[in-house]
Amino acid sequence: MARKTAKHPPNALPSCRHCGATIAAQGLKPHERFCKSNIERQKSRARSRQTRRSLNSLDGDVVPMDVEATSLPTFDSDLGGIPSAATNSESESDETGEIGPALPNVYLLSVPHPKNRKLLFSEIISLSHPKEASDIAEVEARRLENTLDAGRPWAPWNSLADFGYTESAVKGVLSKDIIDMQLKGLSGPWSNPGGSRITMKDYRDYKLYLAKARTLGVKFLNATVEADLWGEPKKYTFYYRDPWEWILSLVTDPGLARVSQWQSRRLYYCENGEMERYFHEPFTADRWHEVDSELPAANPLMHCWLPLHIWLDKSLVTSHVKMFPIVLRALWLPSEIRNASGNGGGVIIGFMIMVEDPGHSKNRTERQNYEFNQLKREIYQQVMEKLFETIWKKSWFGEPVRCGDDVVRNLYPGFLIESLNFEEAWSFTCCRANRAKHPCPRCLVSHEMLDCLHQFFPLRSSAAMRNVVERARCAPTAAQRDKLLMDHGLHDVPHFMWNIRFSDPYLSFIYDLLHFLEAGKWGHHLWLLTLDLLEKLGLLAEVTKRMAKFSRWRNLKHINDLATKDFTDGQTHLDILKCIVYILCEILPPKSTLIPCIRALLKCRMLLGLRVMTTSRQLVVQQCIEDYEKWCKRVSEDYDKNFKFPKQHYLIHALDDVRLKGVLRNGTTRTGEGIHQEVKQHYGQTNKRNTEAQNKQISIRDEDQEVVARTRLLIDDFFRRASQTAELSDASSDTDATNQEADVAQFKQGSARRVPKSRIPPANGENQWIFGSPLQYGDSRSYEDLHGGNNPIYRALDPRLREFLHSQFPDEYLTYEDTIMIEIFQCVYIAYQSKDDWTNAEDILRCNSNWYNSGPRYDCVLFNSDQPGVACARLRSLVRCQLPSGRVVDLAVVQNMKPNKWRPKTSWDGCVVFEEEVDLTFLLMDFVIRGALLAHAQGPSNSRRNFHYLVDVVDGDMFLRVLNAIGHVCN
Template identity: 30%
Template sequence: MASHAPTPLALSSLSAVPSVHSDLDTFKTEYHPKSGRATSIETFSMFGRNQDQQPPIVDEEPWQPFSCRADFEFAELAHNAALNKDHTDALLQLIWRIVDGHANITFKSHRDVSVAWDRAAGQMTPFEKHTITTRHKREDLAFHVYTRPLWDWALDLLQDPLLAPHFVWDAQRVYKHDGTRYERFYHEPWTADRWWNVQSSLPENAVPFAFILYADKTHLSSAGTVKAYPVFARCGNLPVDIRNTDGLGGGRMVGWLPIVPDDSEEDGKLSYVNLKRVVWHEGFFKLLETIILYAKTGYAHLFNDRCVMALIRGTNCHCPCPICLVPSDKLYDNASTYPIRTPKDAQACVELWNRDKTAGEEALKKRGLRPNVFWWLPNSNPHETISQDHLHVYHIGEWGKHLFGELKRHAAALGRGAEKKIDDQFATFTRWRNLNHFDRVTNITYSDGNKLRDISKQILYTTQNVLTRTDDEAGYALLRCIASYLHIDMYVSLDVHTESTIKAGKAEVLEFQTHLEVYTIKNWNFPKMHASKHIFDDIIAKGAARNFSTRPNEKQHGPIKRWYLRQTNRKDIANQIIELDHKSFVAEFVRSRIDYLDEERHKLTLSREELEENDNDNEPFEAHLHIGSPLRNLTSLAQVEEEHRSNRAFDQFRKKLTTFLNHFLPSHHIPLPDGIMWLKLSAQDLIHEHRYLKVQYESTATWKLTTDYLRCSPSFHGHERRDCALIHTQDKDGCDKNIFVKLLFMFKHIVGNRTLDLALVLPMDASPRRRLLDRDLRLTRLRARPAASSEFITLHSIIRGALLVPDFDNNGDYFLVDYIDTDMFLRVQRKLI
């Protein structure tokens, strides 16, 4: 980033796509010795662009076993719309009256639809009902468990020919050359240590099949009185972009666990707590039954419901961590290391309990343990497979419940004026695609982890001028804690980890602890604060955190709640919801095949011209840029100057553009029209304004192509949007540099037979006055040039988009929001901006 006095921007390359790698970058993949595969070395272009390219999943009749596509689409519509029998019959009668003979649909009644569903459902693994019994207060209690046999579900995946090309079986160690050496990185589970170690323990020619299981209670009714305990499964052998979806190869509900009814008289009693644990583990055993035999061959199991699955005695026991034996009064201390739990040690305590109830109970209590269903699974170690969940531990836990709660308490102590200032600054926060916008946050409680995460990304910029060192010293110390937390959160968020990022993440955990020790107002001794001790070891063992995130499974609670409210009679809901889930499974299965078929046919018929004219946000494009949302009519240069006469950035618009073009064109070997030595623009020359830009760039975080969506519009959904970007240019001495700019006006202009993509921008490379809070809160401060110093650039000089938010108390100063994504975060950390 430049700190020179304002000077005109040098001219940037018209055609070069900004790159984040050097020619020395290569990637090495070592396969497990038992795979029999040789080590491979690939160039960046092969690895970065081709690693995810698989043969397209195409089925010419993907609607099978429905009779035709229209039959499936009608059944899907009726299911999603929650139509009952009478509604379905009436709709079909209406359709046949209107279009009889013109549409390819064979359904005549609700029965036809049901028969089609049954025919399709018969090809999928159904649920089974089990009954478990236990004694409580001298009574025999019965509970029902519904399971889709795990092994049968696995066979459904394995036998699907469309998924076959996407399965990965052999452990890999992958490396990227940084110009000096090969540095190992981690992303998918098979690139991490646990997969390698499991495969090493297996017989020759055996490979792991990885189940990723998620179980958590959810409230079905708004009053919270009706609860459900679904279990979801995903296959770790499929790439994350398939595994973490709801469609083909994605997550599936495989279990419905019993819930012990609430009893106010019994609540909190040891016998009642034990009853709940026994029922849960007995129920989960039914889910595991079909794989216990196969577990002897060494399947990998990854579980997320941490305390219940590990069966520790709860968050208030002597050792509340399900992974290590950290004492309950040392949970804040991530600088110390404690012994890791093992099933062997725990089972020894149980054997002692069988011989001596008093001594055994004391030994179990000391370790915070109870007997565990996963000990019945051969070669299973629940303490290794349990993972730290990014959503609950960080966004809802450390941040949402603790840090954010503390911040709101400080704001309230400063008075309503401070709270209003924070809310007003949230309301005016710069908008960005896929970032939730908030009008106020100080007096609202959020339970949505995604919203809490987005609040955290904006909080430093909206509170740095409220919780100041002068007005609230403790609140300022809290902001320093939050800045460190955000760094940990960004490192955990990486989809690809290197040895360097893991080292930096672990170092930040210790940095966070030093800030917590300064902020002594709150007791930080709780289990989720200890999670950071293990999160990066989890990543080394299992790959990037999104491999064991609960976020994809949490959203599957939504359909269950909708089914309960709209499509059940609120009685015996388990049977009804399981039937609805099975229909959804079939619908998603068929729909995914139809969508793939449509996509492949679309690619064959859609011309390049149509692609270039389509401004859909999701439309693929191959170039570095796609400029869209053109105004209906062309605009003269005189009109531009007239319409923006109150904006000094547009002063001498035509003169500046003339000077720019006469330097830009020759320097890029673009000939002027015949016989012209100096291009002159008249007031009536036309340009075509555009208000939307897609920029494709190579991410420093994933080494894959990534897209930013930028707007330059006086009114986008009712708000002015002038997005910012990082561009590549040169200083006055011809040296390369990157600076940030604000997009003021984007347009196409034709010179001779060439169409140029250009923009008027306001450079953000003036020298700001550095402040102590910039260092303390690790903020990147920028300063805009005066409006009259606006410059023209070619849009091809843009590297990527950028989110800049004003420093509300210092006019002309801006902060770079480097927490907006992992690419921008790493660029700042590596000083690549």
Template identity: 30%
Template sequence: MAFRRKRTINTEQRQCDICEQWFSAGGGFATHTRACAKRREKENNDTLLRANREHHSSGLQSSIATTDTPTRFDDILESGAEPTGGEDAYIPGDPTDQPILDTSSGIIAVLDDIHTDYHPASHRPAEQVAFEDFGLQDSDSHTPYDPVPWRPFPTRFDFEVADLALRCSMNRDQTNKLLKLLDMSHHGAKASMHNYDDMQKLWDAAADRTTRTITVPYKDEDRNFDVHYRPLWDWILGMVKDPHLAPQMEWDARHHYRYNGTTWDRFIDEPWTADSWWEAQSKINLHSVQGGLDAKPLCLIIYVDKNKLSSFGTAKGYPVIATIGNLSSDIRNGSGPGGGRVVGWLPVVEEESKNSRKTSFVDFKAVVWHQSAIKMFESIQLYCEVGCVVDCGDGICRLLYPILLALSADYEEQCAMCLIRGLRALHPCPKCMVGKDQLSWLSERWESRTPEDTARVIKEASEMGRKGDREDLLKQYSLRYGQNAFLSFINFNPYDAVSFDDLHFDDSGLWGAHLFPQLKKHMAKIGRNVEAEVDRRFKSFPRWRNLSHFDAVTTVTFNDGSKHRDISKMFLFAAEQVFTRSEDPAAYQLLKCTRAYLNVIMYAGLHVQTTETMRAGRKAVLVLLSYLSDYMDIPKIEELDDKSWEFIKLHYHAHLFDDIQRKGALRNFSTRPFEKKHGPIRVIYQRRTNFKNIAPQILNVTHQMDVSDLVWADIHAMEEYGRYLQEQLSIEVPNDVEELPSLGGGHFTIGSKLKAITFQQFGIEHSLPSDRFRIDLANFMSKSLIAHNIPLLDNRWIQYHTLDTITPFQYLKINYESYETWKLGTDYIRCNPSFQRHPRYDFILFSSEDGPVFGQLQNLFVCKIGEASYPVAYIQSYRVIHNTRRDRSDKDFGILRIKKDAKEFISVHSIIRGALVVSASSADRLEEERLVVDVLDSDMFLRIKKHWPSYTN
């Protein structure tokens, strides 16, 4: 063992439980422990995932059970009815490409192998790896550190004090009080800052922001607006040159394929695996003027959204947030280094009652928007055309071209970005020329908007003498007159960049503003008893991690898109018995539309999209359209029949899977990850501004926080590198020291251990016939050991006696390989008579000889046989009702119904994952039947598609 010098511990220091490093008191300890825990969790997950993949690839089984593994996606697709048009109906954008294979290499493809074709300009050869080796990265990257990462702060102590004041949103008086108390202290380090102004000078030295004034004429006066921003190129360079982010940066487009045993299925996840990146890399290398260097795309994702800062909405913010698409979505959508950053603040043009809604004033606001955007992005304009040679953080010199990959925004902002006229225009879509009366024609293809067509129309309009003639021409194309900021930059196409947004177009749009309100109207028409029953069902819904719980929904208004998403997933299962074909055929049909809608959002939200899931998703969109068309044809009372389904957010579904094909998974361009940025901005507004001229104040504080995050990242890297060097000098642990594996072998962890209890007492507490229970358990254990070639003690059948003990547990953490991402997923399952003052007995999906089976945990315990411990679950099993015996409503609503079967013992090793299951609505079925919530998450959605095809169509 290596000799370690005894350390004198300062009582004001704290030790990290993970890496055992010591920290002085302050904000750095909490930040470090979070980062350290995430790093440890990633290392553990990679180890578990590799072990899980090797376990499946070798055909080995756990000592007492089988497990369930993902399969290729073409086996998962349902075989239900085709949308209108039959099998040969046109499916937009259906990809059919195959990889470029070098048959001379002699490599033979094996089921689930991954093949990668890189862009030709990358000069990287194609790769083919086994599935179990794909996506696992080496976490032992140690980059030399900055020895003084807290600069320009004189000391680390200064930085930590300033960071504490920043994170706690201290104002001037509070900061001065803190520094005065530190000056009065006679112990420990001493701050060199003496007041608020000293601290701000240091932050200003670390930060860099710019304010420009633009002048825009309106009628007979010039109006001035301040544009506050951080030079975009400076921020980009800071990211690209960061040595800690460098290993995470991707520079080359690629196509990924997975072998299904016959053909190669392409799959898409991150932006560099999709089509836009490939096209951009081709374009910039074709026109690059820099010799000797390959051009690389620097892909930008820009989010813009005006939002309310005060409770009454009188104060508004207009932040511009940027992310770099070359980083993975987990980093890009996170809050640490590499995450989205506020890079600017657009002017808010206040409404004027005398000018509101006038075309001239709307045009004026559009000019302000685009003139401000030009100033904000001008630092990258030259590099978009000729590129910029940059020494990146990994030490490699690259020629970088900024590319606009995606614009993330709601519909109103997209109209502003594309400089079109909006909802009432002849062609209200920012992406195509669909007519305003054709928004529900989702199976049609419309001419795409292009920068070239816009430039031609604007040029023609500018040459017209009469303003009226110019307006008539522009109205034909639904364009506004003026310079579009994005068209001033090479490689910026706003019409392609604006993207489908699930938060505003689905959660708060098609569902929140259309389907859900219409369903509420139907419930009101049927009667209050229906509303009460739906609310009762929502209240009784089992609680599940990452799923909101509602006591009522029929009389409550929700403005949160995420809440609407959860309601949409639950509503079908709460209302499946209250809408009947006989009583209200229109409501019944609308609930079918809800099922079709759920299929659309589940396919759209997959983090890994394949050729087959994309095809299924496009078909699901057409099925939804067909169901809505049938609903519109059903006679209804006037108050229900006045609903128009010609709206822009329905039309956008025609672009949904095209956007995924071009930019990668939906989370690459959704506004959902950006929305969480508004909360901290509102806190800054409330606590750190004087409520006057707020833009520069907020931008200053958000940038200080960004700087703080980067400094902490450098500090942690310095500490990590120090530990790495120390480990290289230490003596290796002797190879005779054995690490004992956990009871679950990485597949599961059991917890909430109770005291050991006799079979007799256990039977009394759980109302079980103790003799029958212990005899059945003994038989189960004996048969299981024999089936897995584990010798019985003394070759005798296991017997338990009434005073023998077992150890109960109430908590189970299950790890499984996700069908969606092929990465590790985790469920937290409980069987507790009083969890948060309510009984909770979760459902599971477990493996059997007949395939996956649903069950409800009754008890969880560990049995000891000799020196070995065996985790066992006592469950109430449920079997899926056969398709031929399903109710028509279950088939129409795509509901998987299960029926109570026998109580039995199973090995905890056989549990695949948790399941969300709700009680059946009908009173006579309440005890015997349950409904499986297949839309709980993407993994469950795809598992149900595979094992029970066509049930949830």
């Protein structure tokens, strides 16, 4: 409502009808126009703030961009996609002036790329209030809605039973004789007449159906490359799949199209009005955003980049035979799909040629060795060029494709991530190896500066390295050519990726936590240094003994033979790294520089291994890298350790990789290690005679696995939809009707875990915990009489329990005569929201006097407390009480952990010590947050008290909780 004009005495200056200010007559109208627009602007900003608060009513649902402007803030392109203070909303509440309730205190905001906002949607996900069950069901129903053919998803097999047997035979890698014997038995004497639904009669039928099914997938092809070595032509044949045909099979798949990410987005963590950007999948990172900015806007086709992840590594399938698989993954698919082995997962796209050495390197001259190495790199690049021949033109001009969601898009394939160990990276990028003047495949760092982690060096690029090779080939002399190449750490070989748009072989090489940190800096350097030091001090046996007694934890390997076994896998090295600090701190001499150095490396590993990386977390990582460099210099001085090696240096590129490609788990080589096992299984079914025949037979078996995985996905998808609609196909004459009914029942939606049976049912099904492994049932007084004398946990249980329940629930009015029924449990499943990626996580905790005949196990928990810092307690028993009123209460009998200021000989940043109290107390399960791992500490000399270290590195969630409890440093 406009402000009324203020009354003023005669001969006074007129006043503005908007703000009431007195203005000269000649300037009144311009002032009123400005004042009106200014007031409207302020109102608009106020409405914008209230509109953003009203988004809470959406409660985490997806918000389309074409909804009414009253439910969305606008976006300012100059702010990089952050909501601006302007909106077209005009609605206000007549009574309160409020548009709606406030935004959640904590929520996630997803902002599309500016070029695609009209075609995409913005999304707000609340982290403060969980969604209602009906909302989740509705979203799931929309996600699964599709028009998938419900006739015969198992085609070309005659029946579902035929496919089921084929799937088990392929996965079990059964031999020809076993398959033939089983099928003849199932169709003959093993079954009653007409009793088996399997229509295949023998191995011949089995192979016939697989051959038909392989025509539906991407088949292997063969090609030949050649090069000259010392005047003699060399020809090599290799097997590969057409990558573009494989890409088409993914983008045209209706099931995969529902979960594909076609454009980049920027994500923000919002808390109390402040926004912080975060990264996880590749589409959230800067490199994809840069490519989208370079691609044309929709005209009307949407232009989409299809980033690829390439992995390759030699595998030793036997003690004498090596194979060299090349694996591709589709980065526009979610990590849960692309890193799995089913439809949409990583695929063996080909096999690299293993060039055999014609002799021994010692019998050749230096020049001959160089020429032989040059041949291997030329063959390497020729194979890659032939393999990706079908995509390089499409990377520049795109290819219109009708995708599985019936939308036509112009698709541009390219490479974003290369997962390689350093040995393979030097071959892949055509760079010189470890002893070169510039050994890094990413930048031009000199060999003398490999241990410098605070200085950045000129980066390699496709254009710059191509220019170097061209200049070297034009050099007047061989010496000048070699010098120019050596000064840039290159070989005289053009790279196949130079011709592929949006693909840089040097920038795509990602930091690998497995090879560079776990099995690299730790496994091959600091761990070996630690072992040598322990052996010199005669402490190796003591460390092995303490490691064997280390507290158990789910997903943490319990190592009993630390000193007697040579560990080669990265996961074991990581488990040792997580535990070793808590053992060495009391054994090594005081103020040892090795312990804080290991701790700094471990902090880098925990932060770089997070599933989500925020801006504040990146700042903490940078500080940890600086601390690690500082302690490495101290270790180098104290123990004469040389840290000038490429894996040490590459740590400076880790944060850039996160910013450009998403979190590092997107490119870890750990996801490709399973390929080696598959190749070994395939090789076991070949004739083992020659490489070319082996590759062909392995290719066929890999095609079998791919087509079985694809068919299984179609079948599962069909039955999942059938279970939701609760109806079957009208084809009642189908011989598989009964099979369909059984599978529909199998796929009905239900709880992820069946709640264990108990004599006292839980209060409700919405608790974050589930009790398991029931032990005893009875009333509190009889249980005390039976077990109180044998177990101090239950001594005087009844009066203590009544006192606790009266203090917590005074409205129950418990008397001594009232009967309290109790049930004792030995296991609890605790669900919680992870601080790592804000998704649901779970701990399984035990309180058992003899866990699997290996002695007592009493795990610990974190719980909410009014005291600052972290509050821990040890579970001694789990009790469910049923009060006379019918109320059911779940509680734990615990021993509290009291923080203690004592520290070991050598402390470290973030060291937390607890003293275990003797007295037992009760703790409501409502206050329990999650499980915790405590490692036993020797404590002060001549002390009988029980001391423990809090192990904050069991996972990313625990690390962040402890880090922020000590002092809030990152979201």
